Amino acid sequence: xxxxxxxxxxxxxxxxxxxxxxxxxxxxxxxxxxxxxxxxxxxxxxxxxxxxxxxxxxxxxxxxxxxxxxxxxxxxxxxxxxxxxxxxxxxxxxxxxxxxxxxxxxxxxxxxxxxxxxxxxxxxxxxxxxxxxxxxxxxxxxxxxxxxxxxxxxxxxxxxxxxxxxxxxxxxxxxxxxxxxxxxxxxxxxxxxxxxxxxxxxxxxxxxxxxxxxxxxxxxxxxxxxxxxxxxxxxxxxxxxxxxxxxxxxxxxxxxxxxxxxxxxxxxxxxxxxxxxxxxxxxxxxxxxxxxxxxxxxxxxxxxxxxxxxxxxxxxxxxxxxxxxxxxxxxxxxxxxxxxxxxxxxxxxxxxxxxxxxxxxxxxxxxxxxxxxxxxxxxxxxxxxxxxxxxxxxxxxxxxxxxxxxxxxxxxxxxxxxxxxxxxxxxxxxxxxxxxxxxxxxxxxxxxxxxxxxxxxxxxxxxxxxxxxxxxxxxxxxxxxxxxxxxxxxxxxxxxxxxxxxxxxxxxxxxxxxxxxxxxxxxxxxxxxxxxxxxxxxxxxxxxxxxxxxxxxxxxxxxxxxxxxxxxxxxxxxxxxxxxxxxxxxxxxxxxxxxxxxxxxxxxxxxxxxxxxxxxxxxxxxxxxxxxxxxxxxxxxxxxxxxxxxxxxxxxxxxxxxxxxxxxxxxxxxxxxxxxxxxxxxxxxxxxxxxxxxxxxxxxxxxxxxxxxxxxxxxxxxxxxxxxxxxxxxxxxxxxxxxxxxxxxxxxxxxxxxxxxxxxxxxxxxxxxxxxxxxxxxxxxxxxxxxxx
Amino acid sequence: xxxxxxxxxxxxxxxxxxxxxxxxxxxxxxxxxxxxxxxxxxxxxxxxxxxxxxxxxxxxxxxxxxxxxxxxxxxxxxxxxxxxxxxxxxxxxxxxxxxxxxxxxxxxxxxxxxxxxxxxxxxxxxxxxxxxxxxxxxxxxxxxxxxxxxxxxxxxxxxxxxxxxxxxxxxxxxxxxxxxxxxxxxxxxxxxxxxx
Numbered sequence: 001x002x003x004x005x006x007x008x009x010x011x012x013x014x015x016x017x018x019x020x021x022x023x024x025x026x027x028x029x030x031x032x033x034x035x036x037x038x039x040x041x042x043x044x045x046x047x048x049x050x051x052x053x054x055x056x057x058x059x060x061x062x063x064x065x066x067x068x069x070x071x072x073x074x075x076x077x078x079x080x081x082x083x084x085x086x087x088x089x090x091x092x093x094x095x096x097x098x099x100x101x102x103x104x105x106x107x108x109x110x111x112x113x114x115x116x117x118x119x120x121x122x123x124x125x126x127x128x129x130x131x132x133x134x135x136x137x138x139x140x141x142x143x144x145x146x147x148x149x150x151x152x153x154x155x156x157x158x159x160x161x162x163x164x165x166x167x168x169x170x171x172x173x174x175x176x177x178x179x180x181x182x183x184x185x186x187x188x189x190x191x192x193x194x195x196x197x198x199x200x201x202x203x204x205x206x207x208x209x210x211x212x213x214x215x216x217x218x219x220x221x222x223x224x225x226x227x228x229x230x231x232x233x234x235x236x237x238x239x240x241x242x243x244x245x246x247x248x249x250x251x252x253x254x255x256x257x258x259x260x261x262x263x264x265x266x267x268x269x270x271x272x273x274x275x276x277x278x279x280x281x282x283x284x285x286x287x288x289x290x291x292x293x294x295x296x297x298x299x300x301x302x303x304x305x306x307x308x309x310x311x312x313x314x315x316x317x318x319x320x321x322x323x324x325x326x327x328x329x330x331x332x333x334x335x336x337x338x339x340x341x342x343x344x345x346x347x348x349x350x351x352x353x354x355x356x357x358x359x360x361x362x363x364x365x366x367x368x369x370x371x372x373x374x375x376x377x378x379x380x381x382x383x384x385x386x387x388x389x390x391x392x393x394x395x396x397x398x399x400x401x402x403x404x405x406x407x408x409x410x411x412x413x414x415x416x417x418x419x420x421x422x423x424x425x426x427x428x429x430x431x432x433x434x435x436x437x438x439x440x441x442x443x444x445x446x447x448x449x450x451x452x453x454x455x456x457x458x459x460x461x462x463x464x465x466x467x468x469x470x471x472x473x474x475x476x477x478x479x480x481x482x483x484x485x486x487x488x489x490x491x492x493x494x495x496x497x498x499x500x501x502x503x504x505x506x507x508x509x510x511x512x513x514x515x516x517x518x519x520x521x522x523x524x525x526x527x528x529x530x531x532x533x534x535x536x537x538x539x540x541x542x543x544x545x546x547x548x549x550x551x552x553x554x555x556x557x558x559x560x561x562x563x564x565x566x567x568x569x570x571x572x573x574x575x576x577x578x579x580x581x582x583x584x585x586x587x588x589x590x591x592x593x594x595x596x597x598x599x600x601x602x603x604x605x606x607x608x609x610x611x612x613x614x615x616x617x618x619x620x621x622x623x624x625x626x627x628x629x630x631x632x633x634x635x636x637x638x639x640x641x642x643x644x645x646x647x648x649x650x651x652x653x654x655x656x657x658x659x660x661x662x663x664x665x666x667x668x669x670x671x672x673x674x675x676x677x678x679x680x681x682x683x684x685x686x687x688x689x690x691x692x693x694x695x696x697x698x699x700x701x702x703x704x705x706x707x708x709x710x711x712x713x714x715x716x717x718x719x720x721x722x723x724x725x726x727x728x729x730x731x732x733x734x735x736x737x738x739x740x741x742x743x744x745x746x747x748x749x750x751x752x753x754x755x756x757x758x759x760x761x762x763x764x765x766x767x768x769x770x771x772x773x774x775x776x777x778x779x780x781x782x783x784x785x786x787x788x789x
Numbered sequence: 790x791x792x793x794x795x796x797x798x799x800x801x802x803x804x805x806x807x808x809x810x811x812x813x814x815x816x817x818x819x820x821x822x823x824x825x826x827x828x829x830x831x832x833x834x835x836x837x838x839x840x841x842x843x844x845x846x847x848x849x850x851x852x853x854x855x856x857x858x859x860x861x862x863x864x865x866x867x868x869x870x871x872x873x874x875x876x877x878x879x880x881x882x883x884x885x886x887x888x889x890x891x892x893x894x895x896x897x898x899x900x901x902x903x904x905x906x907x908x909x910x911x912x913x914x915x916x917x918x919x920x921x922x923x924x925x926x927x928x929x930x931x932x933x934x935x936x937x938x939x940x941x942x943x944x945x946x947x948x949x950x951x952x953x954x955x956x957x958x959x960x961x962x963x964x965x966x967x968x969x970x971x972x973x974x975x976x977x978x979x980x981x982x983x984x985x
Contacts, residue, residue: 061971064842070975133845133884 506542512549690714866908
């Protein structure tokens, strides 16, 4: 490295100078040679042209007069020009006329070429026309020896070689001297740099006379020196730091070792946790994927977030198929009868908003292909650690098969029961006739047997009736005829029915006072109370008391039936409401119960939207309680929204409250409707006759008319036509509440004032009430504004 | 240039050449057609061609031959060419001058012509003809014996089968005719004597 470095820059500089000067000299020589040859060729052409011109002019007469001797004489004058090595004169047809061939080895050509110059390797030939008075006489041929040119090139080459050699020599000497000025300082610099890098002797400095010159090399060396000074300074500082650093490194290493161990521990723990988490995630995925129930995650916007494979199978659509739809829009958009179901009323949405779980057992989901299936589901909200709601999880199950089995079972039971009831009625009738003695006297022993038969037949009939009753309630075949029910009234009625039985059993029935207006089917409520009180009497020893009563809560009224009997074991408190459930297997025979009484009670209470339960009475006995909704709830929206201000009403109504005329030929339904409307503070009239209805309208001018179309005398259309004839009645609001859908053509025939149409099977009683309240509100509002004007 | 100076010389010995080649050269000067058509040429046909070519190597003073005026060649006496001279000259031109031809008698005014050929039959009248011409610019040509020595300018002579000619420069100079050195170089002999 150092040896090459010492000579490299010198050699390179010298080489560069030599190469430059050699190239220059070579190019110069080439230029001179080329221009010399060019000039030489031009001169040759000019010379030959001149010679050809003179010779051809001189040979015209010889040609003209056919004088070969004269022609040869003319050609022989070319001896003066040694470079002309051959010449000839040809006649016009191309025959040689005279030749000049001084060198025997060079012959003139036998045939003519075109006029002009023709270059051969060793000579240049010229064919020149011989003319006289614009007439061609013949052709002159002259050949000039051009070996002269080759020798000339060689001569030039020799001269060039001498020049190049000499110039290289001079250049070498000059370069050797001149390059020292450049390479000397650099070599010195390189030497110092080598020493510094090898021995780390940063105190070394360059000293050179060129440093004072102020050119770039001088600057370089000065810069190098200052760099060395800087390095020396740093080196010393570094040395100082080094000792300090070693101490620091030692302490840091110790700290790091400790930290490292801690990190390793933490890392192991984290890995373990990650493994567990992975395992959990895998198990969760397995559970989700293998669950037979559909599991559907929804966000707060009611849009799906995940759907497990079972869910995909059941719903017939994947998560992607939901697109932008909410759960409700995708699978829950309509009621079972196909009518649209607004999302605001959807139980899922409600559950989400409330943030509490809502189990649903009687609903349907819709598939994308338009089919629906019965479903049981529960919607459970999800919360994060901070208690913020993230969405909800809906677990659902297709219960089509179960429903089908239940229906089959129900049908089976009902068919069997009906088939049994007919023969049983005959048996009971026959036994009754026999035991009454109308058919003849019967021995006392036989009479006892007959009474046993009658008692057991009665029991069998009751059992079958209970079975049918329960089946009808549970299958929804029994419509509750709800109305406002006074709690005290039903309690008293139930007691009256059982008083004789209680007396026979030696049981005292105590009725506590109860205040409350219920919203329910009074017959069914009485049936429930009767069942419970009957049970209490049955299972209480003589001399004890059965206490009945109830209290009103915020939304419900709670009935209580308490006995002092043997009580129900704790583990049976829940199961006693199951069918054919008896505390002892012997009970049914002893007490003559069907085992269905409590099951029926539960069905009735549940149908009312209440609940029933049993608990131990202190110190002995059992207390059975059930709830029925109150008729007027403090939270009822219908009343608070639609109730008109009393002051205004008083002015506008003839008799105070707004009046509604109900025209309905089904008296039971009419009773339900009027009872319901009375709850809203409305006065109601009822008639089943169209003629009577028209008369009542004329007389009272009701605030609203509720009209059924199928009436025994005048039908609905005729009633409307009659009412239209009266100026006062033409603008009365009308609610057509019929069993049939009314077509648009028919609707026009039924209009009075504001007219609305409801179909009985398509709307609930609540819908009906809401519509009535709205229409009454409309009319009162209209009257308000008229009054204000 | 030195080597050109020897183009004019006199009294050279000449090699004999075949009559065919002479004819071929002459024929080329006249017409490629006729040269190829004929194989044997008459002596006077050669001479007729020579007479035309003499006009090419001789310059007349401009006062006797203005530019673009015709050169008239006259045949004095009977016609030894048997019509071939007239034929050879018909439609020709030399140096921009058209060539005309006349048959004349010795006592016609001969000075109006640029070239006259004096038939050998007119030899008795020769002195009178040359006297009448005097120093006028007329090129005299004849094949009369010793014509060039008796005051004529160009004399045809036969060397074997070949037609040659001698030139006497003195009467030509007197007549202010410039004869090209090239013509002189191919003459058999050039005289400069002054016999008249």
